[in-house]
Amino acid sequence: MLASRWIPRIFSLLLCLLFWQLAASNHWNLWLVTFINVPTPLAVVQAAVGLVDSGRLMQHLSASLSRVFAGYLAALLIGVGLGVIIGRSRWAEDLLLPPLEVLRPIPAVAWIPLAILMFPSSELSMVFITFTGALFPILLNTVHGVEAVDPRLIASARSLGAGRRAILLEVILPGAAPSIITGLAIGMGTSWFCLVTAEMISGQFGIGYYTWESYTIQNYADIVVGMLLIGLLGMGSSLLVKRLGHLFTPWHRTRGKA
Amino acid sequence: MNVATHPAGRVDISGITIALGEGQNAFRAVQALDCQVESGQFVCILGPSGCGKSTLLGALAGHLQPVEGSLKVDGLPVQGPSPQRGIVFQQHTLFPWRSVRENVAFGLKMNGVGKAERLAAADEMLALVGLEGFAGHWPDQLSGGMQQRVEIARVLINRPRLLLMDEPFGALDALTRMKMQELLLDIWTRIRTTVVFVTHDIDEALFLADRILVMSSRPGRFIEDLQLDFPRPRSTELVTRPEFSRLKRHCLELLHHEDGRQLPRLNPLGLPNDHHGLRLAL
Numbered sequence: 001m002l003a004s005r006w007i008p009r010i011f012s013l014l015l016c017l018l019f020w021q022l023a024a025s026n027h028w029n030l031w032l033v034t035f036i037n038v039p040t041p042l043a044v045v046q047a048a049v050g051l052v053d054s055g056r057l058m059q060h061l062s063a064s065l066s067r068v069f070a071g072y073l074a075a076l077l078i079g080v081g082l083g084v085i086i087g088r089s090r091w092a093e094d095l096l097l098p099p100l101e102v103l104r105p106i107p108a109v110a111w112i113p114l115a116i117l118m119f120p121s122s123e124l125s126m127v128f129i130t131f132t133g134a135l136f137p138i139l140l141n142t143v144h145g146v147e148a149v150d151p152r153l154i155a156s157a158r159s160l161g162a163g164r165r166a167i168l169l170e171v172i173l174p175g176a177a178p179s180i181i182t183g184l185a186i187g188m189g190t191s192w193f194c195l196v197t198a199e200m201i202s203g204q205f206g207i208g209y210y211t212w213e214s215y216t217i218q219n220y221a222d223i224v225v226g227m228l229l230i231g232l233l234g235m236g237s238s239l240l241v242k243r244l245g246h247l248f249t250p251w252h253r254t255r256g257k258a
Numbered sequence: 259m260n261v262a263t264h265p266a267g268r269v270d271i272s273g274i275t276i277a278l279g280e281g282q283n284a285f286r287a288v289q290a291l292d293c294q295v296e297s298g299q300f301v302c303i304l305g306p307s308g309c310g311k312s313t314l315l316g317a318l319a320g321h322l323q324p325v326e327g328s329l330k331v332d333g334l335p336v337q338g339p340s341p342q343r344g345i346v347f348q349q350h351t352l353f354p355w356r357s358v359r360e361n362v363a364f365g366l367k368m369n370g371v372g373k374a375e376r377l378a379a380a381d382e383m384l385a386l387v388g389l390e391g392f393a394g395h396w397p398d399q400l401s402g403g404m405q406q407r408v409e410i411a412r413v414l415i416n417r418p419r420l421l422l423m424d425e426p427f428g429a430l431d432a433l434t435r436m437k438m439q440e441l442l443l444d445i446w447t448r449i450r451t452t453v454v455f456v457t458h459d460i461d462e463a464l465f466l467a468d469r470i471l472v473m474s475s476r477p478g479r480f481i482e483d484l485q486l487d488f489p490r491p492r493s494t495e496l497v498t499r500p501e502f503s504r505l506k507r508h509c510l511e512l513l514h515h516e517d518g519r520q521l522p523r524l525n526p527l528g529l530p531n532d533h534h535g536l537r538l539a540l
Contacts, residue, residue: 150351159320159341160364161365251356
């Protein structure tokens with residue numbers, strides 16, 4: 001059964017590759033979109049090999065990974081923490097949510113100047129920008145999950161002798177866990193999403209920096225290498241979050257399979 | 259399983275009025291209720307939908323605050339929820355993230371009982387409700403009747419003075435419901451506690467109770483206080499007796515008289531859920 005689902009998945013990826021190869025090598029001009037200047041997959045592979053041979057790939061990767069994970073970790077702690085407080089208390093919701101809703105639509109790129117001004121090092125500014133990317137999906141899904149916990153479960157727990165702390169740990173957090181995990185998986189993706197923006201500040205390393213740098217020196221094949229690397233890393237880490245999430249919510253898988 | 263006979267569980271309800279809703283929509287769900295329940299008694303509160311019988315139960319559990327009057331259990335005023343006053347809802351409230359065994363052991367965990375001890379106690383309770391083989395299951399893997407049995411075990415593990423039940427078998431099919439009623443009586447003979455059982459099913463009330471309090475339509479008041487002396491243990495054969503039919507007719511007349519308007523169902527936590535608006539979670 002697993003194999004039968006992997007076949008169309010791989011097929012669909014190959015089909016995209018084939019289309020790209022045909023469009024780029026034949027310089028297709030599709031009225032609105034033109035492939036005249038788009039590098040072919042082969043050129044991209046060559047550029048990727050070039051990147052590996054230059055020996056800088058690992059430096060780019062480790063720089064980006066550490067930024068994304070630092071920002072993400074901060075977003076996880078603050079997003080889940082604030083989300084639980086906002087979800088539990090109407091007072092906190094009125095006090096905390098309006099400013100957060102104002103900050104939410106601000107795109108990562110608009111944060112660059114302030115981030116540079118506010119933080120002592122460019123490294124911290126970059127972490128901050130990946131943090132803003134991950135924060136809101138995590139925060140809002142946590143709030144949503146906490147508010148959706150069945151009040152009857154809380155009432156039952158209180159009737160069974162649970163205090164405030166026990167209700168939080170035994171009822172609210174596990175009840176909100178599936179929603180929090182969804183937020184964490186989305187947040188992982190949006191954190192990578194903001195990486196190129198964040199690394200515009202960088203002077204040396206990072207996949208985002210590499211992509212941006214390739215654009216400024218008009219090295220198109222390298223841009224695509226950077227794009228694909230970000231896509232793959234984002235996908236991989238989102239998948240990792242989902243897998244970990246499944247491990248933490250074993251009851252959620254069995255639902256409806258009785 | 260030790261046969262514990264609690265002398266405790268006496269309930270004093272005096273002059274209770276409970277208001278629900280806010281501002282313009284506020285109304286009195288029950289008004290000026292008075293009654294005493296002896297310890298160890300099995301009392302059914304019978305009434306039409308929306309009459310406030312579940313509201314009274316919610317107040318006994320400590321989830322709702324009366325605006326007038328006083329509620330006492332064994333002389334102590336009811337202040338908030340307590341494991342001494344366990345409640346079983348119509349739909350189970352088992353924690354989906356805990357195994358059946360851990361759900362049952364929850365009350366002991368809250369009471370600081372060590373893991374091995376509380377899990378052993380939970381297994382004992384599960385045996386009492388006939389679910390020995392299901393300790394390791396998730397609640398969602400059980401049928402509705404089994405879920406309610408786990409719920410009863412989870413409440414009884416705290417040895418409450420008072421067992422409050424809000425139409426606990428109302429969502430079950432007729433056959434399962436009959437089995438559950440017999441099982442409940444069987445458990446009750448072993449773990450003696452005062453039971454206040456809310457239902458709108460006359461047969462159920464007559465089959466289970468020592469005493470039936472019939473409630474009027476909203477605002478709920480007691481309009482009849484029936485003592486039942488059908489011998490125990492009772493079996494389903496009871497429902498065919500002429501005395502049973504006579505009492506059933508009497509109850510039907512009382513309820514029919516009250517069945518003027520259809521009111522929305524209330525629950526022990528107050529009004530039916532007011533739903534939050536959908537929030538985009540992105």
